[in-house]
Amino acid sequence: MSDSRSVAAVAAGKDDAVLQWVTFKLDNETYGINVMQVQEVLRYTEIAPVPGAPHYVLGIINLRGNVVTVIDTRSRFGLQSAELDDSTRIVIIEAEKQVIGILVDSVAEVVYLRRSEIDNAPNVGTEESAKFIQGVSNRDNELLILVDLDKLLSDEEWVELTQL
């Protein structure tokens, strides 16, 4: 009896794993991305535009000799563009075996969330951008929107990025 309980508790513990999320701000909303996909956070540096690039691509940067494509996250999220300021950051992430940068308003902190604390986002979206919301979590009476970076771009768009 106690064995079965402990097994269930272990199983529940495994299911209810603690995950770390790097949070950033965009248009006064807080978003979270999996810390395992974040390589580094950079201050804003000059982004070189790429002629003929898709609208969601801001340009490229030189990161210690490597060319990294920077995505316009506001545009991707369907938000209006905003002025750059001191808190603007480029978050270097790895998704779909590619290293890219995403431009955000600011980077806040790293938060710990149990899997059980993550709820599904309201399933009413029909737009493309609705797909990359992994879930939502209520943290200190503030809503944290969790982003699935692998779904930030479609398969074709990921391929398109490699051909820039």
Place this chain on the structure above:
Amino acid sequence: MSKSVDETVFDYFSLLLQEPSQHSESVADAEALSQSAKVNAAQAKPTTPDKRTLDTPRSSNQSALVTSAQVSITQSTTNRDFAEPASVVDKLALEKLLSVVSKPATPNVDIKQQIKASAERVRQAISQTEIKTLEKPATDSANLQNKSLTNKEIKPLVDIKTDNSELAELKEAIIKHDKLAEEKALQQQAQTQTGATPPSITHNLQEVLDDEFQVLFFNVAGLTLAVPLVSLGGIIKIDRINHIIGRPSWFKGVQTHRDSKINVVDTCAWVMPEKYTPELAETVDYQYLVMLEDSAWGLTCESLVNAVKIDKSHVNWREKPGKRPWLAGVVKQQMCGILHVQALIEMLDAGLGCQDSIDRG
């Protein structure tokens, strides 16, 4: 003292079996002796002229013989108490003999117990079905027929007889009855479960409302809407609404309230999307969330008017759900729409706008 019941029974019956044989032997001996005494007396009669002198030895001889025979009988009868049956009686034969008596005794008890148990089960099943039937006032003819069948089959249970063939029949009848009762219980359970399904989107609101019911009136961009209080989940002051990307324009976002998340609907954008221009949107100042039943959906509203009691007849009910199942009808006096909250929730859950059609297939 420590003998088992079986051994005691065996001993007892062995005694019974032993006694007549010894007794008969002793009697036979006595008879033989008395016969020989008679022969001896007859033989002695002609040779002895003096009756008296001859009688005495004859009688003494005879009495001695009889006495010896009586002693042997007495001994045999007194020996009965000290007999050792196990050594004398054939156990197999005894078992065979006892089997006639002992064998049916055990099954008789079992069958009686089984019958009693089955009868109890049947009675319980019947009482349960009767209770269920009482709970459901509309009894159909099939149920009555089944009940009469039940009564018929229970009758033999009253007169329990020990006859094997009758018992077998009874047993069969009880098993059959058990099955019938179980089937009936299952059928009734299935019926209850079917009845517990939630109402469909086309379920008429009028059926759930009393003749007189309360409604709450609220304003949205100059439009007044009414919601029955029975469908009102609560009223919450609008706080910070978190915008979720990729959602329809009528989905204003998510507001956290205590530990729950409320899906906020831009009521004006949902109810009248064709009139909801950016200019109008700028002028709208939402203050409250009107919660829909116990769902996570909340309708934004600018102001709460009042809650009044109205009569069913004061509402111009829509006969068919039509293209707008969320609209139950129009309150005549206030000239405002009354919401069909259940239908509205289902539409919102499906991500449908006010003008989206609902698949009722």
